[in-house]
Amino acid sequence: MMKDVIALTPDMPDASAVVAGLFAGGPGLDVGAGHDGAVIQLRAADGRPLVSLEAPLLVHVPGEAERLLGGDVSEPPVPYWWTEVRASTAVPEAGALAGSVAGRLTALLGGSVWPAGAATTEVVRTAEGTAQAATDDDDALTVDVLTDSTAVVLADRPLLVLTAWLSAILRKVTDAGLALHIVTPPHVRLSLPLRTALAGAPNRWVVQDPECGYYDGLSGAVLHWQNGTFTPVVDETGERSAAKVFTENAPATGRQLGVAFRVTHRPDDSLVLGRALETAWSALTGATPAGWGTAEPINLRWSKGQLTNLARERSPEPTHLLAVGHPDRPAIATHRVTRAPDGVAEDITLTLGYGEDETPPLDAIEALARTLVAEHGLTSMLVTLRRARRDLAVPPSLEAPPIPVSFTLGAEDVHTIGLDHARRPPVDLQPVPLGPTTRPALYYPLGDGTDAQAWTVLQRLHAHLRNEPAD
Structure with missing residues (x-):
């Protein structure tokens, strides 16, 4: 089992600090690098990997350490450096060695170590042993x-x-x-x-x-x-x-609002990605996303320009991104950018957490759908609500399934299906036209997220829109 120790420092771990950290095991250990130099390994003389030191990450997003490590972590003011030290439990002393590596970094640079109490500056000797030598193979x-x-x-x-x-x-x-x-x-x-x-x-x-x-x-x-x-x-x-x-387990008292939607853009050199996500975030929280990145911790300040540049660099391959909100409103999004037959598609799932005494903004959903249709090329959007943890963490226990609140079908698909057919579903609901009357999108209200029968209504609606025979 990997034992993780994390150093949070106000200053970057430079070469001298890293060298000091690597001497936590004394002079008898070997040092190797992998993943194009992004990982440094401390190894026993027989080749056993003991500790892996990840490349430091500069975090500009406030609240990430508390979100990921818990409320008892001492998080420095942003920006700060996040350095992960992973110890293999194949060697009993490796956990203490990781704590000494992280402790030496913070002794030189300031900051704190997680978990609390793990940091030392003592030299940790490892027992002799025999094992297959490690390799520098980045693909291992x-x-x-x-x-x-x-x-x-x-x-x-x-x-x-x-x-x-x-x-x-x-x-x-x-x-x-x-x-x-x-x-x-x-x-x-x-x-x-x-x-x-x-x-x-x-x-x-x-x-x-x-x-x-x-x-x-x-x-x-x-x-x-x-x-x-x-x-x-x-x-x-x-x-x-x-x-x-x-x-x-007792049912959760919080609620999670899920907004899953796709927007499609014509290919254009001036195209800026992330605008639709920012619009949804602002409509539902009153603020823009706090940060974005490709992994956790999410370390970059929110920037549509930087996000767009990364997607362009990776094109035509898909780009998978994450975005996170401010600490006072738990919110996180997955964001996938792909080439589509008719341009560039953004598939976004935004999840927001609410406590027992907080009211999810269901009254803002129709207006959001209208804006996404008018300004961002909305293809479809499904909004759901469910009982779940406010902090958005996933427990190893049964959680209530999401219940549909609304479904929006974009103007292009409504036109392909036929407006008369799309606006007359075989269920008791009245779709709301969004956009130009000659070529509207349709917003289908399904409920307030408390009646599981909304899934049956949604399934019948989808079957109708696909011209499938009724059950």
């Missing part, structure tokens, strides 16, 4: 267990997030045709971006449970290790069972 999978079918990562931190390291592991695993299984204790939560990245077979979030052994943190299925992978336990009739702890 640095995971805890690797079989013919599955890469297993063991992790333990309050909120497990889509770091640059985990994102790279996921890409390599996918390219190799393997499954990624992340194993955690039951107190761990996932961030929404990581939950999205792990969704669907063959990847899994595997939770350790003293009663049943292991279970899937997203589905609840009891799991066991068989033939080199975690697989559901089935009884003699072939039925799967759910872990008791997964279904018995």
Whole structure:
């Protein structure tokens, strides 16, 4: 299991600070680099990897350390440097060694170390041993267990997030045709971006449970290790069972508003991406996003220009981005930019968290749809509401499903389907035209997010719009 220690420093860890940190294990350790120099490894004399020091990240977004590490973290004023030190538990002393590396950085640069109490400046000696030597192969999978079918990562931190390291592991695993299984204790939560990245077979979030052994943190299925992978336990009739702890947790008191939409633009040298996301964010929170990035922690101040430049550099390949809100309103978005047959598409899912005594802004949704239609080329938008945690963290327990609030169909698809057909669904709702009367989009109100029958209405509406026969 990787033990993470994080140094948060006001000044950049320069070469001398890094060298001081690397001497935490004394002069007998070897140093190697990987991933084009982005990772420095401390290795035992026999080649065993002990500690990996990630490239420092300059964080400009306030509240990220508290969001990802918990309320007891001491976060310096922005901007500050975030340096992750990962220790392999294959060597018992590696955790203390990581704490000494991080402690030496903060002793020289100021700042703080997470978790509290992990920092030391003592030299940590490691036991002698024999192991297969490590390599400098950037394509090697640095995971805890690797079989013919599955890469297993063991992790333990309050909120497990889509770091640059985990994102790279996921890409390599996918390219190799393997499954990624992340194993955690039951107190761990996932961030929404990581939950999205792990969704669907063959990847899994595997939770350790003293009663049943292991279970899937997203589905609840009891799991066991068989033939080199975690697989559901089935009884003699072939039925799967759910872990008791997964279904018995008290329901969440907060709510999450989900806004999933697509906008499509004609290709243009002057095109600026991120405008539709900024519009939605402002309409629902009264502020623009606080920051954006490609992994967590999200480190860059919100900038549509920088976001656009990155997407242009990566084109024609898709670009996957994240955005986060200000600390007073939990909000996070995934943002995917792709080439579309008719131009450039932005697929955005914005999720906002509300406490028990807060009211989600459902009354702002129709006006938002109208603006996205008029100014941003809205293709479609689905808005949902559900009972879930205000902080947007994903627990390893059963959560209430989202309930549809509204669906908006863009003008182009309404025109293709036929306006007369699209505005006469076989359900008890009256669509609202948005935009020019000769070529409108249609906004379909589905409810206030409290009646699960809205899913039936939405399914019948979709079948009608696709000209499918009624059930």
